[in-house]
């Protein structure tokens with residue numbers, strides 16, 4: 001079954017478009033990561049999918065049901081912002097009271113099982129006032145799964161955490177998947193989604209600029225090769241011809257004598273470029289090839 005499907009989902013505030021027509025599909029039991037910088041529109045998207053805000057246009061469905069839909073809401077879990085936690089309540093009280101509020105009161109045993117799952121079993125009776133930030137995030141995940149949902153939304157589950165706590169949360173997310181849950185998470189940490197997610201979408205300024213498995217994204221980026229060539233002077237009579245040829249051979253052409261920089265999609269092009277210089281009676285003195293990292297491309301996109 002398809003866990004999430006959106007079609008041209010949009011959200012504007014006044015005249016400002018924030019999410020600009022998003023189409024994607026998340027299959028069941030995936031950990032799908034939405035990666036984007038601050039302000040890309042990730043939280044706005046999650047808030048639309050979880051029914052907190054209404055889309056301006058477009059449609060979405062969750063677990064095969066067109067949203068927003070109260071019945072399907074019971075089958076999804078949303079990690080709350082830690083600021084909604086009550087400092088005077090214990091972890092156990094949070095689970096009991098908040099599950100009662102949502103209409104399906106959780107028993108003590110089940111609450112304990114969920115707290116054990118997130119690693120808070122020893123802190124069940126501790127007041128949240130005494131919780132570290134990482135413990136609050138774990139309690140947030142516990143609250144998201146207390147009603148045993150099929151699909152779990154986690155908005156920046158590890159942001160602000162130290163490395164060790166982030167790893168604990170990442171392990172927790174993997175274990176959720178092993179239990180058959182579908183996870184939709186946002187992050188601005190490329191290394192994190194690379195380790196954790198089965199597929200990712202890169203979001204920039206309200207649009208998806210690329211999506212796929214990490215292997216697919218890497219393959220795409222590997223096919224982008226930046227070549228820098230140092231050459232001997234090109235005879236004036238040949239310069240125009242060479243320039244025109246180079247323009248057709250790749251993109252981002254920069255000519256800065258004695259260097260030419262060009263981006264090509266296929267490494268066979270490099271040999272052709274060298275031959276083109278020779279045919280124009282110039283020698284290639286040096287070739288430097290740079291394959292950009294995913295991080296470079298992501299930041300440049």
Ligand SMILES: Nc1ncnc2c1ncn2[C@@H]1O[C@H](COP(=O)(O)OP(=O)(O)OP(=O)(O)O)[C@@H](O)[C@H]1O
Pocket residue numbers: 013018036037038039040041042043044045188
């Ligand atoms: N209620 C609102 N009214 C007006 N603008 C808003 C509102 N909510 C969000 N925005 C704007 O929408 C843009 C996207 O915000 P959003 O929180 O979705 O981004 P994000 O990718 O989740 O970023 P972050 O990682 O910082 O949370 C921002 O420019 C934000 O100021």
